[in-house]
Amino acid sequence: MMGRRLVDDDSAAATEIGYVFTFLLGLMFLSAFSIWVWDLEVSTQNRWTEEALEENLLSVGAAGERADEAARLDIDARYAEPVDLHLSTAVGLNLEMWLTDEALHLSDGEQVHRTSQPISGAAATTHSGVINLAGVETIWVVLDAGQVTIQVEQPGF
Numbered sequence: 001m002m003g004r005r006l007v008d009d010d011s012a013a014a015t016e017i018g019y020v021f022t023f024l025l026g027l028m029f030l031s032a033f034s035i036w037v038w039d040l041e042v043s044t045q046n047r048w049t050e051e052a053l054e055e056n057l058l059s060v061g062a063a064g065e066r067a068d069e070a071a072r073l074d075i076d077a078r079y080a081e082p083v084d085l086h087l088s089t090a091v092g093l094n095l096e097m098w099l100t101d102e103a104l105h106l107s108d109g110e111q112v113h114r115t116s117q118p119i120s121g122a123a124a125t126t127h128s129g130v131i132n133l134a135g136v137e138t139i140w141v142v143l144d145a146g147q148v149t150i151q152v153e154q155p156g157f
Contacts, residue, residue, distance in 0.1 A: 094132075
């Protein structure tokens, strides 16, 4: 054992440093990919939310037009139509829908999602109703006594 000498070997240390840099590079790519996927998910969710809200507004507005059409045929007519909503589980949006003589409106508490659908108002009816959409699955568009309303409860006729 007398002939052994210690030798400086830098290749093992360089290999270890290469492993560390490779790990850090992979971590950086994984982080960038995660951020990209998260942004893609958020933008898709926002687009779907906007489309669902627009579809809700158009569906309820069309039911209101049909109620007005029934009133034009017979002012004493009674009409009720259920409209199933999309995005009824989105409680956190604090959505509210209200009907006026000019339009059907939809808005959230922060005014991020705010839109309106004009109604023709061609019948001699008045329009009213306000609904907080949190957890609501069905809206009833009701014509009774010359008034078109939106409500959550089935009218019972």
